[in-house]
Structures are given as structure tokens and as C-alpha cells.
Amino acid sequence: MGFLDAVLIVVSIYAAVVLIRVVIGPTIWDRLLGFNMISSKIIMSIVILSVVTDRSFLLDIALVYSFLGFIGTVLIARFVETRGEI
């Protein structure tokens, strides 16, 4: 149980706690905010995992995932704002 494993566990606990806000979020935008936070927590855990298991190709996955998370969030935000026609 290295130090980074404990950090990994704490980050996933944070993601689970933010998930509660995504579930009970009164408005769509709370859920979108929760989604944004969880995706950045996932990127953190991917990077920590790549350092712990010493596999450097995981970092490319984290980079691509941050692109997709960003595009997904912006697209959903615009979809909600313009009520359907982007």
C-alpha cells in the first residue's frame, strides 16, 4: 500500500461523493457540473495509475479523455441552452 495507492483511493472517494451531487442535483446544470468534476477526477486517477503501474501509454489515454470530456460538456451545455437545435 504505497502512498500513491492511498491517493488513488481518496480521489475515487471524492468522485463517489460528487456522484451524489450528480444524482440529487436539482437542475440539469448541477448534473453537468458534477459530470465535469468527475471527468477531471477520472483524469487524475488515470495519471496516478500510470505512475503507480509505470505504464506511460496511459497518459495518452488521459489526454484524449480530457479532450472528450471537454467536448461532451460543452456540447451538452449548448444542447440544453438552445433547447435542441445546436
Place this chain on the structure above:
Amino acid sequence: MIIDFISKVFIVLALIFMFFGVYGIFRFRDFYSRVLISSKVETVGFLTIMAGIMLKTGFGYSTLKILFICLMVIVTNPLSTHAVARSALKSGYKISEENNDD
């Protein structure tokens, strides 16, 4: 040896930042203060953890990749939060709708 210790300090500091970010999500009543606090603290926590990890992995290509991820998040995280807040504002989300009692 000292660099290892400094990277640990950075990572613990980032975890404290992220705790405030998560606490900020539940603490505030209406959406706007929630999005303001949590996105800002989220980005700072992310960068601090990445700084700690970069210190830990030393010079090399993986550190360069982590640096790219940091640059990526510096640009995209505020942008996506801005898009969310803008869509909330544009589609007429009023603060008075929520019962902000405090």
C-alpha cells in the same frame, strides 16, 4: 529524497484543495456559487496534484506528457465550466427559484 518529500507535500495539498471543492458543491444552495467555487478549486487541485507527480517522475517523456495534460486542463476546464454557467444563465435559471435560506 527531498524531492520525494516535496512531491508528497504537493499531493497532500492538492487533496485538501479537492476536499474543499467537493465540500463547496454541497455547502452552497444555489447553482452559481456552487459552480464558481467547485470549478476553480477543481482546476487548482488538478494542477497541484500534477505538479506533485511531475516532481516525483523527474525528467523524461512521461513528465512531458503530464505537462501536456496540465496545459490541456488549464485551457479546457474553465471553458467547459463557463459553457455550463452560460447555458444556465441563458436559459433563464434564476437564483430565487431555489430556497436559499442562508
